[in-house]
Amino acid sequence: MRLADLPTPCLVLERGILQRNLDAMARAVARHGVTLRPHMKTAKSMDVARLALANPLGPSQGITVSTLAEAEYFFGHGITDILYAVGITPQKLEQVTQLNAAGAVITVLTDDADMAGLIAEHAHPPRALVEVDCGEHRGGVQPEDPALLDLAMRLGRSFAGVLTHAGQSYLGRSVADMQAMARGECAAAVDAATRLRAAGLDCPIVSMGSSPTALYAEALDGITELRAGVYMLGDLFQAEIGTHALDDIAVTVLTSVIGRRPAEGRVLVDAGGLALSKDRSTEAAPHDWAYGRVLDIGGQPSLGHTLVRRAYQEHGVVELDPALPAPDLPIGAKLRIAPNHVCMTAAAHDRYFVVDGTDTVTAIWPRINGW
Amino acid sequence: MRLADLPTPCLVLERGILQRNLDAMARAVARHGVTLRPHMKTAKSMDVARLALANPLGPSQGITVSTLAEAEYFFGHGITDILYAVGITPQKLEQVTQLNAAGAVITVLTDDADMAGLIAEHAHPPRALVEVDCGEHRGGVQPEDPALLDLAMRLGRSFAGVLTHAGQSYLGRSVADMQAMARGECAAAVDAATRLRAAGLDCPIVSMGSSPTALYAEALDGITELRAGVYMLGDLFQAEIGTHALDDIAVTVLTSVIGRRPAEGRVLVDAGGLALSKDRSTEAAPHDWAYGRVLDIGGQPSLGHTLVRRAYQEHGVVELDPALPAPDLPIGAKLRIAPNHVCMTAAAHDRYFVVDGTDTVTAIWPRINGW
Secondary structure, three states: OEHHHOOOOEEEEEHHHHHHHHHHHHHHHHOOOOEEEEEOOOOOOHHHHHHHHOOOOOOOOOEEEOOHHHHHHHHHOOOOEEEEOOOOOHHHHHHHHHHHHOOOEEEEEEOOHHHHHHHHHOOOOOOEEEEEOOOOOOOOEOOOOOHHHHHHHHHHHHEEEEEOOOHHHHHOOOHHHHHHHHHHHHHHHHHHHHHHHHOOOOOOEEEEOOHHHHHHOOOOOOOOEEEEOHHHOOOHHHHHHOOOOHHHOOEEEEEEEEEEEHHHOEEEEOOOHHHHOOOOHHHHOOOOOOOOEEEOOOOOOOOOOOEEEEEOOOOEEEEOOOOOOOOOOOOOOEEEEEOOOHHHHHOOOOEEEEEOOOOEOOEEEEOOOOO | OEHHHOOOOEEEEEHHHHHHHHHHHHHHHHOOOOEEEEEOOOOOOHHHHHHHHOOOOOOOOOEEEOOHHHHHHHHHOOOOEEEEOOOOOHHHHHHHHHHHHOOOEEEEEEOOHHHHHHHHHOOOOOOEEEEEOOOOOOOOEOOOOHHHHHHHHHHHHHEEEEEOOOHHHHHOOOHHHHHHHHHHHHHHHHHHHHHHHHOOOOOOEEEEOOHHHHHHOOOOOOOOEEEEOHHHOOOHHHHHHOOOOHHHOOEEEEEEEEEEEHHHOEEEEOOOHHHHOOOOHHHHOOOOOOOOEEEOOOOOOOOOOOEEEEEOOOOEEEEOOOOOOOOOOOOOOEEEEEOOOHHHHHOOOOEEEEEOOOOEOOEEEEOOOOO
16 A cells, blocks of 8 residues: 555654654653653554553653543553553542553542542552642642642552643743753652652652653653653644754645645645644744645655645645745645644544555554543 | 533533524525535534434435545435535545445535546546635635636536535624625525526536525525535534524533632643644634633533633643632533534544433434544
8 A cells, every 4th residue: 555545634654753753762761761651642552652662772661641541542452551641530530440450550640639538548549649730830739839748648558659741841942941941840840759758758750741851851860750742753843842853753644635726826635624633833833834834745845835824624725835836736646744733633533554764554553532 | 321420521412402503504494495405524423414304394315524434424324415525536536436336426526627527537427516616715616717617518417516615604793794695605606507507508506505604695596505514513603603692502522620720710621622622713703712611511601701721632721700709610520611613623522422401311422533
């Protein structure tokens, strides 16, 4: 099967780029002697998880997930050590304990005193981390807040450590920014662990993570594990903030030309808001890629600065680079679109068509979507 | 099963509101004596299609779809008369003709001379419509463009009529705006048909449609069928532009509270950018609903002006109405979120949990997503 034969729109995964991204993260993590706990919320694929875990510089055992559907899927494929890194609820605690009863070892997360009590009182309590806010101000307690100790105490024997997520690293725009964010995240996590230990609690897990801080941290003393996910596949936003280069984007949407307006310098393609997502994160980036960067079927930027300017449900309006001669794009011609935010784009698709630098599809890897 | 027991996030469909919306469209269409060809791109459900086709004022036979996955699904459930209303490509023409060989009667769409030739030359050519641009400037030829006649001639015996889509009606903000858009769309479609007939061609189908123009058209002389889809379910954007009222939104996302920040007047919920979509269409509407309007578990606006202010992959940041006393929302409490753009939001979910004004789930209706 060749790319030109695939039904469109669909997801194409370049295996060589994926491996390069995995290797870059493996080197970054190995510098610090910490464990990588890959976050599977981006790739949502067992085939990718196998590669992400098989780090030759220090294999990982456990993964991070963002939904219980992911937890169930990866457990069903043999991964037992799973961190569910979204605040747990009473109902989801029941789902987790059922999976744990079947052999999984799912660790949960909370920043809520009542919920901590419910976890501790459960007949089969899972391990739990306390979420610490390192500056994103989405969830978590401040490292200096007395609530931190209260939460850990309430969790009792379930308490296993602390977790931070530097979502604010997405506001960084330079290596110096990312290094500063990583220092701040590391300090928040380690400060929290230090306070808990000073109070006599064991705090074996000190988990931090985001792709930018994992890649750019200069020192991680006191951190036990790093979580990151988007680094595997990459996207335009991550390229804009410097996590990787533009040609490190491993996933693109294959699309077909469905209409031509040569006088207006544009074509219509069959990748619209559903196939690409309506994510507009690059709006706030140094360069705004609209709804995506258009590449040729080989994944190369031979079309210059060609963008998906508008996205309807199933139609994308592609503006061709006016500085280049009009390309030959008959109806049915195939293009590839690098996404703004790969977590959002990939979630509309149920599989990856895997290639490796050629137009031959070497594998089809399923994804687990939904909840 | 009750709403409070459902895993979150998930889609809730209020059957009574759906039926009210179907009835409103049935009355609107019946005024003109035209046929409604429901567009299933929004609901993507056979259960909804059955209700949409069973219009007591004049049942419909055929549907409209936006993907060949929808075409295959609905044909598999017994619907044969299907209009695939997105520009056809050579590869998709093969898929269509295979379904037609199996008994479907799929009509295709084009505005491209080369593609029209390929359709006509096919061993088993499907019926085809020529897309006419009525002012949206996305696809289609102008009604007065000589290319219109050329396309119809090239299609030969495949030629079955013309089609317009007034996507620009989404820019309307009043009944008068919608009436003007409908007049413009109707005029473009009928002008095109008139020109083709004057040239000696038969033009049996004159198809127009968008929910706003279908609902607000004052006269549709010369139109043979109306296409509309979003009217079935409704959303905040359609409410803002006046297609329906806020309490006509039939689909909401059920979500659970996963974090609390009372000092900041907000809670975190487990419906983020994936469960809600990143659609921000109400940004351009009279009222900007951010990432969605938050209702109580009964679907009522008892929380006042409470919004999803930010949407991460699996986290939604809910800003509570500061004018109301802080509601009692422990971890696990359930809320419902009315979406900005239901076509985008629903596509992240694989089923509807159907209720009818109570908290009892009376049915589960699957959806067909993807391509």
